[in-house]
Amino acid sequence: MTTTTATPVLQARGLVKKYGNVTAINGADFDLYPGEVLAVVGDNGAGKSSLIKALAGALIPDQGEILMNGEKMNFRNTRDARAAGIETVYQDLAVIPALDIATNVFLGREVRRKGIMGSVFRRLDMPRMRSEASGHLADLKIGIKSVNQAVETLSGGQRQGVAVVRAAAFGRGVIIMDEPTAALGVKESGQVIDLIRSIRDRGIPVVLISHDMPHVFEVSDRIHVHRLGQRAGVIDPRERSMSEVVALMTGAERPSEAEQAGGVR
Amino acid sequence: MTSTTAGLTGRDLSRARVSRILREPLLGPLAALIVAIIIFSVISQTFLNPYNLSLILQQSVVVGILAVGQTLIILTSGIDLSIGSVAVLGTIVMAQVSGGGNPILALGATFVVCVVLGAVNGGLVTLLRLPPFIVTLGTFTAIQAATRLLAGSQTYQVPDGVLTFLGTSFRIGTFATTYGVVAMLFVYLIVWYALSQTAWGKHVYAVGGNVTASKLSGIKSNRTLFSVYLVTGVIAAIAAWAALGRIPNADPNAYQNANLETITAVVIGGTSLFGGRGSVIGTLIGTLIVGVLRNGLTQAGVDSLYQNIATGILVIVAVTVDQFARRRSA
Numbered sequence: 001m002t003t004t005t006a007t008p009v010l011q012a013r014g015l016v017k018k019y020g021n022v023t024a025i026n027g028a029d030f031d032l033y034p035g036e037v038l039a040v041v042g043d044n045g046a047g048k049s050s051l052i053k054a055l056a057g058a059l060i061p062d063q064g065e066i067l068m069n070g071e072k073m074n075f076r077n078t079r080d081a082r083a084a085g086i087e088t089v090y091q092d093l094a095v096i097p098a099l100d101i102a103t104n105v106f107l108g109r110e111v112r113r114k115g116i117m118g119s120v121f122r123r124l125d126m127p128r129m130r131s132e133a134s135g136h137l138a139d140l141k142i143g144i145k146s147v148n149q150a151v152e153t154l155s156g157g158q159r160q161g162v163a164v165v166r167a168a169a170f171g172r173g174v175i176i177m178d179e180p181t182a183a184l185g186v187k188e189s190g191q192v193i194d195l196i197r198s199i200r201d202r203g204i205p206v207v208l209i210s211h212d213m214p215h216v217f218e219v220s221d222r223i224h225v226h227r228l229g230q231r232a233g234v235i236d237p238r239e240r241s242m243s244e245v246v247a248l249m250t251g252a253e254r255p256s257e258a259e260q261a262g263g264v265r
Numbered sequence: 266m267t268s269t270t271a272g273l274t275g276r277d278l279s280r281a282r283v284s285r286i287l288r289e290p291l292l293g294p295l296a297a298l299i300v301a302i303i304i305f306s307v308i309s310q311t312f313l314n315p316y317n318l319s320l321i322l323q324q325s326v327v328v329g330i331l332a333v334g335q336t337l338i339i340l341t342s343g344i345d346l347s348i349g350s351v352a353v354l355g356t357i358v359m360a361q362v363s364g365g366g367n368p369i370l371a372l373g374a375t376f377v378v379c380v381v382l383g384a385v386n387g388g389l390v391t392l393l394r395l396p397p398f399i400v401t402l403g404t405f406t407a408i409q410a411a412t413r414l415l416a417g418s419q420t421y422q423v424p425d426g427v428l429t430f431l432g433t434s435f436r437i438g439t440f441a442t443t444y445g446v447v448a449m450l451f452v453y454l455i456v457w458y459a460l461s462q463t464a465w466g467k468h469v470y471a472v473g474g475n476v477t478a479s480k481l482s483g484i485k486s487n488r489t490l491f492s493v494y495l496v497t498g499v500i501a502a503i504a505a506w507a508a509l510g511r512i513p514n515a516d517p518n519a520y521q522n523a524n525l526e527t528i529t530a531v532v533i534g535g536t537s538l539f540g541g542r543g544s545v546i547g548t549l550i551g552t553l554i555v556g557v558l559r560n561g562l563t564q565a566g567v568d569s570l571y572q573n574i575a576t577g578i579l580v581i582v583a584v585t586v587d588q589f590a591r592r593r594s595a
Contacts, residue, residue, distance in 0.1 A: 108483035110464035
């Protein structure tokens with residue numbers, strides 16, 4: 001057992017978020033270290049989504065702080081978080097079905113042509129965006145014939161792939177994936193798990209929110225267990241079984257002191 | 266599999282482009298236009314002569330220009346019931362201000378009024394998050410009443426010159442046409458470019474296709490929406506200018522059906538009423554289909570009420586096709 005020495009890439013301390021009488025986040029901590037896949041698990045209503053939204057800039061916490069590489073961040077919206085290098089792949093596949101793949105990958109970050117065509121006439125550099133998009137798809141081994149296809153012509157797994165590629169193409173710091181396999185079949189889920197590995201292998205840490213224990217155990221390096229709006233503990237998937245994690249999630253079992261303190265690394 | 270994605274050559278891309286064109290939703294409207302032209306050429310001897318074709322274009326100018334604005338708004342999954350009324354108010358403003366002797370000032374005043382009304386629609390839709398249908402139904406009613414108050418049930422002649430410029434005709438060979446037709450095609454060209462070649466255009470489609478997803482992608486969706494309503498105001502002003510070019514007399518009761526006719530042209534042109542898919546090229550074809558149908562049926566001696574029935578049926582066919590296309594892709 002080694003204690004942590006590296007600075008977390010993404011860190012949260014004592015986050016609180018209240019909606020009237022409902023406390024969604026109740027003093028939650030969070031640590032994501034370089035090069036790891038951290039799974040976030042918790043029962044429905046445990047406040048996972050709120051925590052993730054706060055980290056992605058989609059929600060502003062009432063209290064507490066978020067740090068990136070030790071530096072305090074003030075995200076006012078998702079654009080701020082994206083500018084800081086945090087990319088999020090949302091559960092409802094934030095892609096536009098009628099637009100083509102290349103346009104979807106570059107949506108909101110379009111590349112204009114060089115020279116007067118770009119600066120005055122605002123013309124997009126579609127050839128460059130297409131070739132870069134197909135390069136990214138190939139990097140992550142997503143087999144799609146043409147990036148000119150509309151996203152609606154793709155299967156669920158391929159669509160998820162496009163959303164992941166978009167995050168991976170621009171995510172310099174962290175990629176957060178919210179239930180990326182929830183809507184997918186077995187084979188497609190496998191492809192997404194492979195994608196998560198290849199992103200980690202490229203040195204980008206991944207936060208994986210998932211209900212699917214086998215997936216969580218297959219791909220994650222550490223598991224953050226969220227309960228009652230707080231981090232109950234961080235556990236090592238090599239030391240704990242799936243049923244133990246479920247017991248920790250529901251409160252049937254208590255995590256060890258080391259796990260409560262933020263776990264091993 | 267990866268090699269095919271990585272190794273896309275220019276030829277592959279252009280081939281992909283060709284296959285995309287073949288799956289284009291424009292094929293249906295284009296076929297309908299061609300069939301209509303062929304049928305009317307057979308029925309009527311006078312249909313296919315250059316004079317008549319030019320007339321069809323000239324008759325289509327005002328609704329054709331307005332339909333560009335309507336396309337933009339429908340692409341954002343909105344609808345504008347006030348667009349024609351804005352243009353009519355524009356003609357009255359133009360005529361009344363030009364009474365002061367300065368046509369440029371009159372033109373400027375019209376643009377200001379139309380853009381402000383576009384901003385009112387856009388502001389209510391974005392800031393108060395009201396449904397566009399309700400907002401523009403309200404502004405339509407108010408603008409129509411305001412126009413009649415302003416005009417006092419009179420019509421106003423405008424002097425020849427700048428304000429009637431778009432009615433000036435010129436010849437290309439034996440084909441005589443007006444600058445109004447050129448202006449219409451120019452509006453189509455500019456908006457086609459903006460929609461297909463710029464980030465703004467992609468954002469318009471994205472906001473219309475899925476607002477939540479576009480926000481998550483970092484698109485400032487309200488800003489995009491608002492800009493669409495402003496552009497539509499500019500387009501309404503151009504239509505007002507073109508209307509006075511065609512008939513140099515501002516009439517508060519003119520273009521009563523323009524609001525709905527623009528929607529007809531857009532829908533027949535294959536743009537989805539659900540937003541996020543369609544094009545201005547489709548709308549141009551849709552405008553021409555309506556123009557050809559009206560002109561051809563008139564030449565064949567069909568009563569204008571039957572023409573309305575024909576247009577109505579066409580709209581329903583177009584919406585049905587759109588529904589089925591959506592179900593198939595969903």
